[in-house]
Amino acid sequence: xxxxxxxxxxxxxxxxxxxxxxxxxxxxxxxxxxxxxxxxxxxxxxxxxxxxxxxxxxxxxxxxxxxxxxxxxxxxxxxxxxxxxxxxxxxxxxxxxxxxxxxxxxxxxxxxxxxxxxxxxxxxxxxxxxxxxxxxxxxxxxxxxxxx
Amino acid sequence: xxxxxxxxxxxxxxxxxxxxxxxxxxxxxxxxxxxxxxxxxxxxxxxxxxxxxxxxxxxxxxxxxxxxxxxxxxxxxxxxxxxxxxxxxxxxxxxxxxxxxxxxxxxxxxxxxxxxxxxxxxxxxxxxxxxxxxxxxxxxxxxxxxxx
DNA sequence: ATACAAGTTCAAGTTACCTTTAAGTCAATA
DNA sequence: TATTGACTTAAAGGTAACTTGAACTTGTAT
Numbered sequence: 001x002x003x004x005x006x007x008x009x010x011x012x013x014x015x016x017x018x019x020x021x022x023x024x025x026x027x028x029x030x031x032x033x034x035x036x037x038x039x040x041x042x043x044x045x046x047x048x049x050x051x052x053x054x055x056x057x058x059x060x061x062x063x064x065x066x067x068x069x070x071x072x073x074x075x076x077x078x079x080x081x082x083x084x085x086x087x088x089x090x091x092x093x094x095x096x097x098x099x100x101x102x103x104x105x106x107x108x109x110x111x112x113x114x115x116x117x118x119x120x121x122x123x124x125x126x127x128x129x130x131x132x133x134x135x136x137x138x139x140x141x142x143x144x145x146x147x148x
Numbered sequence: 149x150x151x152x153x154x155x156x157x158x159x160x161x162x163x164x165x166x167x168x169x170x171x172x173x174x175x176x177x178x179x180x181x182x183x184x185x186x187x188x189x190x191x192x193x194x195x196x197x198x199x200x201x202x203x204x205x206x207x208x209x210x211x212x213x214x215x216x217x218x219x220x221x222x223x224x225x226x227x228x229x230x231x232x233x234x235x236x237x238x239x240x241x242x243x244x245x246x247x248x249x250x251x252x253x254x255x256x257x258x259x260x261x262x263x264x265x266x267x268x269x270x271x272x273x274x275x276x277x278x279x280x281x282x283x284x285x286x287x288x289x290x291x292x293x294x295x296x
Numbered sequence: 297a298t299a300c301a302a303g304t305t306c307a308a309g310t311t312a313c314c315t316t317t318a319a320g321t322c323a324a325t326a
Numbered sequence: 327t328a329t330t331g332a333c334t335t336a337a338a339g340g341t342a343a344c345t346t347g348a349a350c351t352t353g354t355a356t
Contacts, residue, residue, distance in 0.1 A: 011295070043294070043295070046294070046295050047293050047294050047295070050292075050293045050294075050295070051258070051293070054251055054254045054255070054258075057247065057248070057251045058251055058255070076265070076269065076270050076271060079262055079265045079266050079271065080266060082262055083259065083262035083263065083265075083266060086255055086258045086259050086262060087259060089255055090252065090255040090256065090259060093248055093251055093252050093255060094252065096248055097245055097248050097249065097252070099205065100205070100241055100244055100245050100248070101245065103202055103205045103206055103241055104238065104241050104242065104245070106202045107202070107206070107234055107237055107238040107241060108238065110199070110202075110234045111231065111234050111235060111238060114227055114230055114231035114234060115231065117224070117227045117231075118227050118228060118231060121224065122224050123224060123227065144198075145195050145198045145199070146191070146194070146195050146198075147159070147191070147194050147195070147198070
């Protein structure tokens with residue numbers, strides 16, 4: 001199967017202008033053109049675009065994704081640096097998950113805080129509660145929020 | 149304890165210009181000024197800034213954080229919408245974690261892919277491997293990447 | 297009293313990532 | 327063959343979140 005930029009964009013759930021922009025930025029050196037200059041996307045290009053999408057989700061910048069694609073275009077000599085980059089991004093994603101888990105704990109504290117405020121008609125109640133009055137799992141969170 | 153903008157920025161690990169920018173954008177209505185116009189941060193302001201930082205980590209935009217702060221400044225009448233917002237952000241963070249977990253699976257597949265390529269001197273080996281030749285946990289990932 | 301680091305405002309600059317617009321070309325259908 | 331919708335490029339515009347620079351003021355330390 002082959003696709004135009006619009007068809008491929010639809011398949012990926014992105015705007016056609018995004019694909020044109022990526023191409024312009026050098027992220028899509030694998031995309032060929034028809035005799036008339038129209039971009040011709042193949043199924044194997046879809047896979048490249050999925051990889052680009054994956055790296056984007058890790059928070060990698062387009063210029064770094066470009067380097068990765070350029071390495072891939074060089075062929076088998078660049079297997080090791082590509083592996084290294086994947087491993088690095090894997091660690092980065094693990095760190096991001098850990099940070100979001102912490103953020104989640106803070107939000108759960110805040111949820112409890114406003115639930116308690118709602119029940120009592122005032123934020124003063126959870127705010128002035130002694131540390132040992134609050135549920136055990138929220139004590140560390142409150143200390144951290146208050147910088148203690 | 150009271151702090152200048154520079155001291156508070158240091159305590160938070162951000163640039164002083166960031167705090168001035170937030171103030172300018174209306175995110176810090178609780179910060180008072182000295183007679184000479186210098187910002188005076190209190191310990192309770194540190195806690196607000198930590199909450200702002202938490203909401204930022206959830207991916208919330210500054211204009212939406214501003215709305216939250218404005219509600220908080222209104223007092224106890226806004227407990228319910230604040231609770232609703234926290235719960236919404238909690239769900240958003242859970243979704244972000246789920247997406248990163250999926251991204252992690254893809255990266256683990258890619259790690260295996262390049263490890264196998266490295267062992268065999270060519271990406272052709274993992275690329276052309278039959279689906280039932282690859283480790284079970286990577287089969288669904290490859291199908292998704294190839295759009296099958 | 298004087299120096300001087302760090303504060304102030306306002307405006308302009310920066311970066312990343314697209315999107316939009318304009319002017320024109322390609323290619324599938326009637 | 328003519329129409330029409332989707333393609334092309336180049337350049338400009340947009341947005342979020344800061345950062346920087348210039349010109350000036352505050353407040354602490356000698």
